[in-house]
Amino acid sequence: MENRIIIPERRIRIISSASVAGGDEENGPFGGSFDITDVNGRFGMETWEKSESEMQRLALGCAMRKGGIDVDSVDAMFAGDLLNQCVGSNYGLSDYRIPYFGLYGACSTAAEGMMLAAIMCSSAPRRCAAVTSSHYCSAERQFRYPLEYGGQRPPTAQWTVTGSGAFILSSEDEDCGEESEYTPVVKEMLPGFVVDRGINDVNNMGAAMAPAAADTIARYFSSGRDVKEPDMIVTGDLGREGSGILCDILASDGYDISDRHVDCGVLIYNIDEADKHSGGSGCGCSAVVMSAHILKNIRSGVIKDVLFIGTGALMSPLTLNQGSTIPGIGHLLRIVGEKR
Amino acid sequence: MNIDNKTYKKYADARAKKSPIWKNCIWAFCSGGIICSIGHFLRGMWMRFGLNGDNAGMMASVTLIFAAILLTGIGVFDNIAKHTGAGTLVPITGFANAIASSAIDTRSEGYVLGVGAKIFTIAGPVILYGISAGVVYGLIYFAITVI
Structure with a gap:
């Protein structure tokens, strides 16, 4: 099986990150760990789309503030969200005079943005940002039903996370960024293929994304790397359903990851208590869990070595109505905590 | 996992936890019954106010519509419907x-291009095919009674 692992030529550190989240997320297991929260998810705005933009603006501002980073010192930013034309990023980041690249990677955008920022930092000493967001109220409106519509969801359905994450990566030699004992370093990257296994159930995104994540993970380990090497294998938003499928597929390929696999969509909510069915989803899901939990633990030395796979269901309501299926994608980053 | 897409879809469908159909049916039966009983009570109430049977029936529907829209507006309806399912979906509520939630959602896009254009996004198919079925029924009825 072919693998196309990218190993950066420079030491690329995630020097700062920030998370912004809504009420349901604040009530979840990571409540208190997010940098900025708003219980009603409005963030002082009149429309949900503007609220999402505001979350991105706050997230990047907070990441720069935490790392003591000046706007002029950031060479580029890679950002995206779930909304049509990526309006969350376009409007939200227009305050910052930083060269901007808009991305659409569905829920994998956090990983895709970090990967592109790392690739850009790889060729010269640079500082780049990756920003992403999703908002339950704006996504629900665009992809499913009106917010107040009274319907029932099946157990495999997922809930879009209201959250935004910003990450600042640097390949400069000078020691900068958040104060911590360890610093997260992007060691390897493996971009995903678009994988479409013929799932057309909008209420079972986990089944659409799991084969894509499995494809990327299997390609990564087929290079001879040991499954037992990383402390944790973190997927973006497969939810309970997709996580089960992922472990099944990889087990049949000969890779048992079940003892070290966690999924941000499962971690972010107290699923049963909050009635979140299969778990959380959306660009913000992996972004806020990575920033508020995984990277924080890498910085403090609790976790040393993480395989992060940002997963995305590249779904369009329009093509779905035309009879197309839902393609998935999984982008992989190996993030290792190193002494500063 | 070396299987074709068809087999994968079957595998995914088979492992997916199904909706609790009996629980949902019981909830729908009870809540739908309660709503209809309320409708009957309302009809009696309007008759007591001096309306004849037909008008009182119509006013009972109007009252239920008003109540459903009010509950949608204050953000309660979806929390009830999460449990009651078809019980609240099938009656006029x-x-x-469906109409009120679309209107609330699209208000930010303006009264013409937002509310005006999108208010029937969900209810539209019901109206279109409901009226179409009515026309077909009418034609058949006309053919049977006249010819």
């Missing part, structure tokens, strides 16, 4: 909720 579901139709009222």
Whole structure:
């Protein structure tokens, strides 16, 4: 099986990150760990789309503030969200005079943005940002039903996370960024293929994304790397359903990851208590869990070595109505905590 | 996992936890029954106010529509419907909720291009095919009674 692992030529550190989240997320297991929260998810705005933009603006501002980073010192930013034309990023980041690249990677955008920022930092000493967001109220409106519509969801359905994450990566030699004992370093990257296994159930995104994540993970380990090497294998938003499928597929390929696999969509909510069915989803899901939990633990030395796979269901309501299926994608980053 | 897409879809469908159909049916039966009983009570109430049977029936529907829209507006309807399912969806309350929720959602896009253009996004198919079925029924009825 072919693998196309990218190993950066420079030491690329995630020097700062920030998370912004809504009420349901604040009530979840990571409540208190997010940098900025708003219980009603409005963030002082009149429309949900503007609220999402505001979350991105706050997230990047907070990441720069935490790392003591000046706007002029950031060479580029890679950002995206779930909304049509990526309006969350376009409007939200227009305050910052930083060269901007808009991305659409569905829920994998956090990983895709970090990967592109790392690739850009790889060729010269640079500082780049990756920003992403999703908002339950704006996504629900665009992809499913009106917010107040009274319907029932099946157990495999997922809930879009209201959250935004910003990450600042640097390949400069000078020691900068958040104060911590360890610093997260992007060691390897493996971009995903678009994988479409013929799932057309909008209420079972986990089944659409799991084969894509499995494809990327299997390609990564087929290079001879040991499954037992990383402390944790973190997927973006497969939810309970997709996580089960992922472990099944990889087990049949000969890779048992079940003892070290966690999924941000499962971690972010107290699923049963909050009635979140299969778990959380959306660009913000992996972004806020990575920033508020995984990277924080890498910085403090609790976790040393993480395989992060940002997963995305590249779904369009329009093509779905035309009879197309839902393609998935999984982008992989190996993030290792190193002494500063 | 070396299987074709068809087999994968079957595998995914088979492992997916199904909706609790019996629980949902019981909830729908009870809540739908309660709503209809309320409708009957309302009809009696309007008759007591001096309306004849037909008008009182119509006013009972109007009252239920008003209640459903009010509950949608204050953000309660979806929390009830999460449990009651078809119980609230099938009676006229579901139709009222579908229209009111679309209107609330699209208000930010303006009264013409937002509310005006999108208010029937969900209810539209019901109206279109409901009226179409009515026309077909009318034609058949006409053919049977006249010819």
